[in-house]
Amino acid sequence: MATRLPSVDAVLVGFGWTGAIMGQQFCDAGLNVVALERGVWRDTPTEFAPTFAQDELRYMWRHHLFQNVADDTLTIRNNTDQQALPMRRLGSFLLGTGVGSGGAHWNGQIWRFLPSDLKAYSHNLERYGKAAVTANDMTVQDYPVSWEELEPHYDTFEKLCGTSGKAGNLNGKIQDGGNPFEGPRSAEYPNPPLAWPASPAMFAEAAKKLGYKPFPHPTGNVSKAYVNPLGMQLGECTYCGFCEKFGCGNYSKASPQTTILPYLMAKKNFTLRTECEVLKVETTSDGKHATGVTYVNSAGEEFFQPADMVILSAYILHNVRLMLLSNIGKPYDPKTGEGVVGKNYAYQTMGSVNVFYKDKIMNPFIGAGALASVIDEFNGDNFDHSGLGFIGGGYIASMTTGGRPIEMIYTPDGTPKWGMEWKKAAAQNYLRSSLISCHGSVMAHRGNYLDLDPTYRDSLGRPMLRMTFDFTDNERKMSAYMVDKAAEVGLAMDGASGIKKNYRKGSWNVVPYQTTHNTGGAITGDNPKTSVVNKYLQSWDVSNLFVMGAGAFPQNAGYNPTGTLAALAYMAADKIKSDYLKNPGPLVQA
Amino acid sequence: MSDNGINRRRLLVAGALTGAAGAAGAVTLHDGERGADPRTYSGTMPWRGGAADAPPIAEGGTGYTFFNALEQAFLEPALDRLIPPDPAGPSATQANVHIFIDRQLAGPYGRGDHYFLGGPWPKGVAEQGYQSRLSPAQVYRLTIPAIEGHVRGAYNGKLFKDLAVEDQDKVLKSLESGDAKLDSADGKMFFTMFLQNAMEGYFSDPIYGGNKDMGAWKMIGFPGAHYDYREWVGRHNERVPYPPVSIKGRPGWSET
Numbered sequence: 120m121a122t123r124l125p126s127v128d129a130v131l132v133g134f135g136w137t138g139a140i141m142g143q144q145f146c147d148a149g150l151n152v153v154a155l156e157r158g159v160w161r162d163t164p165t166e167f168a169p170t171f172a173q174d175e176l177r178y179m180w181r182h183h184l185f186q187n188v189a190d191d192t193l194t195i196r197n198n199t200d201q202q203a204l205p206m207r208r209l210g211s212f213l214l215g216t217g218v219g220s221g222g223a224h225w226n227g228q229i230w231r232f233l234p235s236d237l238k239a240y241s242h243n244l245e246r247y248g249k250a251a252v253t254a255n256d257m258t259v260q261d262y263p264v265s266w267e268e269l270e271p272h273y274d275t276f277e278k279l280c281g282t283s284g285k286a287g288n289l290n291g292k293i294q295d296g297g298n299p300f301e302g303p304r305s306a307e308y309p310n311p312p313l314a315w316p317a318s319p320a321m322f323a324e325a326a327k328k329l330g331y332k333p334f335p336h337p338t339g340n341v342s343k344a345y346v347n348p349l350g351m352q353l354g355e356c357t358y359c360g361f362c363e364k365f366g367c368g369n370y371s372k373a374s375p376q377t378t379i380l381p382y383l384m385a386k387k388n389f390t391l392r393t394e395c396e397v398l399k400v401e402t403t404s405d406g407k408h409a410t411g412v413t414y415v416n417s418a419g420e421e422f423f424q425p426a427d428m429v430i431l432s433a434y435i436l437h438n439v440r441l442m443l444l445s446n447i448g449k450p451y452d453p454k455t456g457e458g459v460v461g462k463n464y465a466y467q468t469m470g471s472v473n474v475f476y477k478d479k480i481m482n483p484f485i486g487a488g489a490l491a492s493v494i495d496e497f498n499g500d501n502f503d504h505s506g507l508g509f510i511g512g513g514y515i516a517s518m519t520t521g522g523r524p525i526e527m528i529y530t531p532d533g534t535p536k537w538g539m540e541w542k543k544a545a546a547q548n549y550l551r552s553s554l555i556s557c558h559g560s561v562m563a564h565r566g567n568y569l570d571l572d573p574t575y576r577d578s579l580g581r582p583m584l585r586m587t588f589d590f591t592d593n594e595r596k597m598s599a600y601m602v603d604k605a606a607e608v609g610l611a612m613d614g615a616s617g618i619k620k621n622y623r624k625g626s627w628n629v630v631p632y633q634t635t636h637n638t639g640g641a642i643t644g645d646n647p648k649t650s651v652v653n654k655y656l657q658s659w660d661v662s663n664l665f666v667m668g669a670g671a672f673p674q675n676a677g678y679n680p681t682g683t684l685a686a687l688a689y690m691a692a693d694k695i696k697s698d699y700l701k702n703p704g705p706l707v708q709a
Numbered sequence: 710m711s712d713n714g715i716n717r718r719r720l721l722v723a724g725a726l727t728g729a730a731g732a733a734g735a736v737t738l739h740d741g742e743r744g745a746d747p748r749t750y751s752g753t754m755p756w757r758g759g760a761a762d763a764p765p766i767a768e769g770g771t772g773y774t775f776f777n778a779l780e781q782a783f784l785e786p787a788l789d790r791l792i793p794p795d796p797a798g799p800s801a802t803q804a805n806v807h808i809f810i811d812r813q814l815a816g817p818y819g820r821g822d823h824y825f826l827g828g829p830w831p832k833g834v835a836e837q838g839y840q841s842r843l844s845p846a847q848v849y850r851l852t853i854p855a856i857e858g859h860v861r862g863a864y865n866g867k868l869f870k871d872l873a874v875e876d877q878d879k880v881l882k883s884l885e886s887g888d889a890k891l892d893s894a895d896g897k898m899f900f901t902m903f904l905q906n907a908m909e910g911y912f913s914d915p916i917y918g919g920n921k922d923m924g925a926w927k928m929i930g931f932p933g934a935h936y937d938y939r940e941w942v943g944r945h946n947e948r949v950p951y952p953p954v955s956i957k958g959r960p961g962w963s964e965t
């Protein structure tokens with residue numbers, strides 16, 4: 120029997136980025152909040168000390184900070200004709216766990232979506248016609264949120280993170296040196312851009328020659344000492360190159376640890392319980408109201424935590440799974456297209472170009488998670504797609520995240536993977552190569568979805584989540600287009616002696632790392648028949664349940680997700696504080 | 710970096726690495742797996758003075774602890790075909806990659822601590838990745854004898870180590886491509902793991918037993934665990950002159 124605990128105003132399920140944001144927002148409004156996190160407490164001096172943080176084997180390849188699939192994993196397949204099998208080892212995405220979660224070992228690439236990304240259905244329909252948005256069984260939908268509504272919340276997150284960058288569109292005025300395609304911003308970034316090492320500088324020069332408008336990647340790797348609106352201090356980034364997939368020992372990377380936790384943990388009305396895994400959201404017998412959550416701690420004790428509001432902030436894959444395990448919302452069925460929970464799972468389409476130089480020294484180890492020069496000419500609908508056979512796009516960036524040698528030695532086409540020839544090529548090219556990344560969208564497709572696996576169970580005996588996903592021709596054509604454009608820039612880089620193009624070919628493969636940008640499955644919309652949550656991330660079925668994270672994305676844009684999922688969280692928090700607390704119930708009438 | 714910076718760093722390194730085994734030994738630090746104590750935090754920032762989640766350094770000098778004689782006889786020559794010796798840099802065994810793999814397989818990685826190995830185990834498609842029930846240690850234990858069996862059959866009863874290097878390469882290539890049909894073992898799966906482990910041992914921090922004297926880092930020009938390149942970020946097309954440094958420091962690092 121579960122022990123019943125005293126009731127609280129809100130319970131947060133998971134304590135990563137969105138858990139920390141909602142905790143701070145609610146506690147400042149005076150609510151009594153409990154956060155339940157399945158992993159351990161983590162802080163900078165203990166876990167990411169600069170004396171041992173730069174350890175590629177331990178963090179990247181031995182998954183020291185990541186979710187352990189031995190405890191909990193999911194099953195995967197490309198389509199419903201296959202049997203889904205467990206992801207037995209992390210690969211394609213590196214799920215987080217523990218306090219801060221992915222926010223502690225992310226890159227810090229902080230993006231806003233394009234205004235047209237939020238209207239992917241109606242915008243593309245209007246410009247390219249019905250076939251463009253329905254080809255390849257596409258199930259693209261609009262966000263129920265406009266750019267104007269979301270903009271202030273993007274700004275809040277950028278300021279929290281001390282985001283370093285250069286505005287390209289300030290209140291409608293295009294700014295030199297920024298991204299001319301971005302939606303109008305209300306403010307400049309809080310910090311100036313990072314400095315560029317060789318390859319981003321050379322990429323920017325080549326891009327300019329070709330008529331593009333390169334700009335610095337907006338980054339939560341802060342360019343100078345910064346105090347955020349919560350009074351948290353960040354230190355200047357030292358370009359150590361151990362950022363993506365690592366914790367930052369230098370307080371230079373925006374994370375829950377550096378931007379929120381010292382502030383929030385000091386609050387008397389906030390309680391965090393670690394090593395507590397939520398099993399289920401409990402509801403009243405009519406299924407319309409959440410009464411709280413049941414969880415089990417690592418000592419095997421079960422508890423019921425009653426709460427007036429339940430916030431799922433457990434990462435998209437866990438949020439969707441918890442909804443399915445709790446029988447909340449109608450599960451999606453790809454055969455009929457009916458149901459919503461699990462619908463429109465999407466991901467990111469990654470391609471790249473390696474550039475090689477005979478005698479230029481690039482020093483790839485001088486890096487930071489979001490250190491790059493970028494062009495946005497081929498993102499979203501920033502270019503004419505007529506006749507191209509796809510919608511969507513992505514940014515093209517000379518990324519310099521570091522030169523960790525197990526992962527990041529690039530050799531020219533045709534080089535074997537081992538032996539003398541490989542060794543010579545590794546020694547020659549490590550310092551003399553760079554990477555151009557093509558970070559593309561994934562549209563929603565009828566066959567890509569999440570549900571519960573009928574066969575495999577986790578260590579607690581619950582059905583695993585089942586992911587059915589593949590790229591379609593839409594993504595493959597887009598990737599080919601982007602990689603060819605990137606290759607032109609690569610060849611124009613000063614001193615380039617050769618390139619290697621890495622197209623996104625074939626089916627989605629779970630082995631190589633791509634991105635931890637899983638999206639969809641708990642999508643936001645303006646109609647309960649076609650979405651799981653309304654624009655305030657409130658469940659259509661259970662109005663005191665709010666579902667955070669990239670699960671809300673109806674499809675994925677060409678950018679990294681956290682800027683947008685954080686903005687959506689802030690927008691939800693504002694609405695809860697201004698309206699819901701006074702008058703609990705649906706915030707949008709179905 | 711100034712002398713001061715170096716000294717400060719040395720102290721921190723020493724503190725962190727001894728701290729794990731010494732003073733802070735009572736603090737249990739977990740890597741995100743279930744099993745740490747459940748805890749409740751409220752009204753204060755948790756703080757454990759002197760605690761550090763220091764890395765699990767490989768112990769035990771340069772003798773084998775996991776591999777038996779037959780396995781050793783395959784491992785060393787095979788590794789030196791993957792990463793052969795040449796004047797530019799050490800071979801795999803010169804860099805102690807065999808010791809690295811030995812320690813890894815004897816430890817949590819070898820036991821498959823971050824693999825899900827539960828059943829059922831139907832054969833998947835390549836896109837579904839690793840689908841074996843075996844832990845890495847079991848993969849090596851089962852596959853190496855199967856490879857030697859295959860070699861004996863194909864090369865007049867010889868062992869892998871006694872083949873000409875061209876033939877050793879042929880065997881390795883046939884494992885890599887999956888053409889080599891082994892008795893009750895998956896040669897291709899083994900090769901993928903073996904090559905990955907070889908690269909890990911060659912290029913990881915020397916604290917794990919491989920990358921002896923940081924020879925692999927010297928070969929490619931990677932400065933290792935430096936933490937500050939601010940003065941170098943704007944200096945393009947220049948070699949950074951620092952010799953590599955390990956998490957444990959480097960010879961000469963502490964003598965200032």
Ligand SMILES: Cc1cc2nc3c(=O)[nH]c(=O)nc-3n(C[C@H](O)[C@H](O)[C@H](O)COP(=O)(O)OP(=O)(O)OC[C@H]3O[C@@H](n4cnc5c(N)ncnc54)[C@H](O)[C@@H]3O)c2cc1C
Nearest residue numbers: 133135136137157216220221226227228397433668679681
């Ligand atoms: C290597 C890497 C690099 C990345 N880089 C970027 C980037 O540069 N830019 C970007 O935009 N995004 C990036 N991301 C993605 C980013 O980390 C996520 O978008 C973000 O962390 C999502 O926030 P969240 O709150 O939804 O989930 P998380 O931050 O993952 O937090 C979820 C928390 O819930 C906990 N939890 C899960 N299930 C339960 C349960 N049942 N009970 C209790 N607790 C539970 C988890 O342990 C975790 O702590 C990166 C991710 C990774 C792994």
